[in-house]
Amino acid sequence: MSTVYEVADRAGVSTATVSRVIHGSNLVHPDTRERVLAVIEELGYVPDGSAQGLSRRRKDIIGLAALERGVTEVGIEKTSPLFMDELVHAVESVLRGTDCSLLLTFGPAGEPFQRRIRSLSGKVDGLLVAEEVMPPGQLRALARRIPVVAIAGRRDETELDVVAVDNAAGMRVLAAHLIEDHGYRRLGFLAGPADSPDARERLEVFRRAIAEHPGCVLDPVLEGDFSEASGAAAARTLLALRPAPEVVACANDQMAIGVLLQLQESGASVSGGMAVTGFDDIYASRVVAPPLTTVGQPFRELGHRAAHRLRARIEDRELPAMTEILPTTCTIRASCGCPAPGAR
Amino acid sequence: MSTVYEVADRAGVSTATVSRVIHGSNLVHPDTRERVLAVIEELGYVPDGSAQGLSRRRKDIIGLAALERGVTEVGIEKTSPLFMDELVHAVESVLRGTDCSLLLTFGPAGEPFQRRIRSLSGKVDGLLVAEEVMPPGQLRALARRIPVVAIAGRRDETELDVVAVDNAAGMRVLAAHLIEDHGYRRLGFLAGPADSPDARERLEVFRRAIAEHPGCVLDPVLEGDFSEASGAAAARTLLALRPAPEVVACANDQMAIGVLLQLQESGASVSGGMAVTGFDDIYASRVVAPPLTTVGQPFRELGHRAAHRLRARIEDRELPAMTEILPTTCTIRASCGCPAPGAR
DNA sequence: CGTGATCATGACATTGGTGTCGTTCCAACG
DNA sequence: CGTTGGAACGACACCAATGTCATGATCACG
Numbered sequence: 125m126s127t128v129y130e131v132a133d134r135a136g137v138s139t140a141t142v143s144r145v146i147h148g149s150n151l152v153h154p155d156t157r158e159r160v161l162a163v164i165e166e167l168g169y170v171p172d173g174s175a176q177g178l179s180r181r182r183k184d185i186i187g188l189a190a191l192e193r194g195v196t197e198v199g200i201e202k203t204s205p206l207f208m209d210e211l212v213h214a215v216e217s218v219l220r221g222t223d224c225s226l227l228l229t230f231g232p233a234g235e236p237f238q239r240r241i242r243s244l245s246g247k248v249d250g251l252l253v254a255e256e257v258m259p260p261g262q263l264r265a266l267a268r269r270i271p272v273v274a275i276a277g278r279r280d281e282t283e284l285d286v287v288a289v290d291n292a293a294g295m296r297v298l299a300a301h302l303i304e305d306h307g308y309r310r311l312g313f314l315a316g317p318a319d320s321p322d323a324r325e326r327l328e329v330f331r332r333a334i335a336e337h338p339g340c341v342l343d344p345v346l347e348g349d350f351s352e353a354s355g356a357a358a359a360r361t362l363l364a365l366r367p368a369p370e371v372v373a374c375a376n377d378q379m380a381i382g383v384l385l386q387l388q389e390s391g392a393s394v395s396g397g398m399a400v401t402g403f404d405d406i407y408a409s410r411v412v413a414p415p416l417t418t419v420g421q422p423f424r425e426l427g428h429r430a431a432h433r434l435r436a437r438i439e440d441r442e443l444p445a446m447t448e449i450l451p452t453t454c455t456i457r458a459s460c461g462c463p464a465p466g467a468r
Numbered sequence: 469m470s471t472v473y474e475v476a477d478r479a480g481v482s483t484a485t486v487s488r489v490i491h492g493s494n495l496v497h498p499d500t501r502e503r504v505l506a507v508i509e510e511l512g513y514v515p516d517g518s519a520q521g522l523s524r525r526r527k528d529i530i531g532l533a534a535l536e537r538g539v540t541e542v543g544i545e546k547t548s549p550l551f552m553d554e555l556v557h558a559v560e561s562v563l564r565g566t567d568c569s570l571l572l573t574f575g576p577a578g579e580p581f582q583r584r585i586r587s588l589s590g591k592v593d594g595l596l597v598a599e600e601v602m603p604p605g606q607l608r609a610l611a612r613r614i615p616v617v618a619i620a621g622r623r624d625e626t627e628l629d630v631v632a633v634d635n636a637a638g639m640r641v642l643a644a645h646l647i648e649d650h651g652y653r654r655l656g657f658l659a660g661p662a663d664s665p666d667a668r669e670r671l672e673v674f675r676r677a678i679a680e681h682p683g684c685v686l687d688p689v690l691e692g693d694f695s696e697a698s699g700a701a702a703a704r705t706l707l708a709l710r711p712a713p714e715v716v717a718c719a720n721d722q723m724a725i726g727v728l729l730q731l732q733e734s735g736a737s738v739s740g741g742m743a744v745t746g747f748d749d750i751y752a753s754r755v756v757a758p759p760l761t762t763v764g765q766p767f768r769e770l771g772h773r774a775a776h777r778l779r780a781r782i783e784d785r786e787l788p789a790m791t792e793i794l795p796t797t798c799t800i801r802a803s804c805g806c807p808a809p810g811a812r
Numbered sequence: 813c814g815t816g817a818t819c820a821t822g823a824c825a826t827t828g829g830t831g832t833c834g835t836t837c838c839a840a841c842g
Numbered sequence: 843c844g845t846t847g848g849a850a851c852g853a854c855a856c857c858a859a860t861g862t863c864a865t866g867a868t869c870a871c872g
Contacts (some may be wrong), residue, residue, distance in 0.1 A: 138852045173591030174521030175828035209553040247517030413757030482822040519858030
């Protein structure tokens with residue numbers, strides 16, 4: 125592995141000049157630059173990231189830590205956390221234009237994962253944390269050491285930068301659609317894991333919306349874990365229920381897809397049977413039959429904003445913390461009982 | 469930001485001792501260890517990754533560079549490269565058990581992306597490259613500087629470690645199923661981008677399989693770019709064709725889904741209409757209606773092997789290069805014209 | 813009481829780049 | 843011809859760890 129010294133040596137210049145050439149400083153003579161570039165090319169020299177990070181006090185790496193749910197160790201359930209994938213691409217596409225790279229880590233909530241994030245925090249200039257990867261206290265402590273932006277986490281946070289999504293608005297529109305347009309009166313809900321603030325909020329808003337409509341009941345409320353399998357399990361429970369709800373709203377799309385598929389397998393169709401809705405609007409939701417009515421999250425926007433905010437905070441650590449709420453869009457397709465649209 | 473020096477100072481020991489405590493050396497007195505740990509806790513000290521990287525000559529970071537296709541800049545086509553997402557999770561899950569992290573970068577093929585990979589190569593201990601992100605010559609040059617493992621790239625490579633997938637075997641089984649079990653005689657193919665070795669191989673094998681069966685014709689061969697939109701476009705072309713093929717095999721699942729959806733939208737159903745098959749077996753393929761018959765790639769295995777191989781090579785750079793081919797599995801579902809299975 | 817072994821510890825060199833500061837050199841100008 | 847200004851460049855300190863080597867302390871044993 126060649127170093128600046130070697131390059132400087134061969135080019136007959138000092139290491140400082142090599143550095144200037146690499147970074148395009150105009151304080152170097154064209155001839156000298158030429159010579160240095162030739163040596164760099166010849167040696168295939170690439171500056172060492174660690175050494176650069178040390179002397180510049182910035183590593184040009186940001187981290188993204190996210191929860192991975194429902195992937196069993198044996199790998200039988202292939203369900204990957206699709207929500208996160210969308211986010212990763214969004215963040216990466218922002219960084220692509222810069223000289224900053226993205227360091228990724230997933231894991232199940234818990235102490236080992238928190239340790240991993242801590243040790244990772246030494247390798248990055250800043251951290252994006254998605255969902256509730258660690259208790260708020262620890263998160264704030266982390267944020268005192270390095271810049272942190274929370275994505276889709278709790279909104280009641282004044283010490284931290286947060287970029288979140290307006291679960292409430294989307295869910296309210298969806299509930300109104302189910303109650304007012306379809307006239308459903310008995311509505312079920314398939315909740316997400318209790319450790320997800322988003323999951324909790326979605327249920328709460330749905331509950332309130334129903335309470336505001338006399339004659340409507342929320343029943344049953346089932347608990348899932350965001351996985352497709354837990355959706356399928358819920359569907360089996362629902363099928364046995366008397367009276368069964370007319371519709372079941374799910375806290376995310378993967379569970380909704382699980383419900384949908386299981387209902388079909390059991391011979392119950394959506395038309396005349398049970399309506400299903402989701403939340404997130406992942407890729408598969410457009411594709412499943414019937415296409416899933418759901419509340420869309422602005423993934424790209426979420427990732428973009430979070431990435432930009434983090435970079436801004438890395439630039440200026442004294443920036444006041446703020447939380448940004450992005451709008452959601454209720455996307456009516458067919459699984460709620462609406463006729464399938466002719467054109468997309 | 470606190471450093472070893474500060475910790476050492478406060479604990480009244482030398483930096484060497486702090487280092488020993490951090491790395492769990494047993495050459496340190498329990499009392500001393502206790503004292504040092506207390507200071508570390510109090511200061512929230514985390515060792516700086518750059519400094520560690522510099523002195524250990526290893527950064528404990530590996531990179532993954534992959535092509536991103538079909539994502540337009542305006543973000544209208546939300547289709548993300550699902551194949552890659554699966555791979556990312558597989559690789560990440562290997563690294564999770566180690567103290568190594570994953571640095572990610574996507575990009576469209578081209579000179580800027582190659583530059584980015586070069587500069588990234590200074591930040592990592594080794595690189596996983598997926599598909600044809602750069603010309604073979606450059607890739608080999610890169611591999612001479614740092615450990616590189618190619619994933620799903622060209623197989624005719626003796627200088628480089630390669631982990632690839634047996635496209636041929638899966639495709640042959642699929643072709644045999646279409647020709648022998650279903651009795652199709654006029655078969656179309658929707659090819660992938662010409663710069664993808666996998667895409668080329670899939671077409672070639674399909675072509676040969678058909679040539680071996682007298683009475684069968686390969687017509688038409690359309691060209692797509694692995695995106696769902698290009699599948700939809702192909703479907704419109706196919707619909708106008710006389711005679712139309714009985715089945716169209718697609719070089720990946722996303723295009724197959726595009727074909728499927730477009731056919732349905734145009735009123736042509738699969739039963740009695742045109743059969744469709746894919747390649748990859750991504751999540752959405754199980755979920756789409758009718759469920760897609762496809763050739764499954766062992767994503768997890770692919771990621772696992774590649775990650776392990778790279779780590780092995782980082783350990784010992786003199787390891788002989790080898791290429792590993794992983795088996796594919798032809799998964800018959802319903803889109804080929806088979807009856808939908810009662811149980812999954 | 814001396815010797816050797818073992819354990820705990822610290823001093824210090826090393827790692828590759830960056831950026832500051834000072835120096836050299838040349839041209840232009842009075 | 844001396845002075846000045848600025849461009850081009852080099853020496854050097856610094857960054858935060860690691861790991862080697864030397865050393866002091868403690869103890870057992872002869």
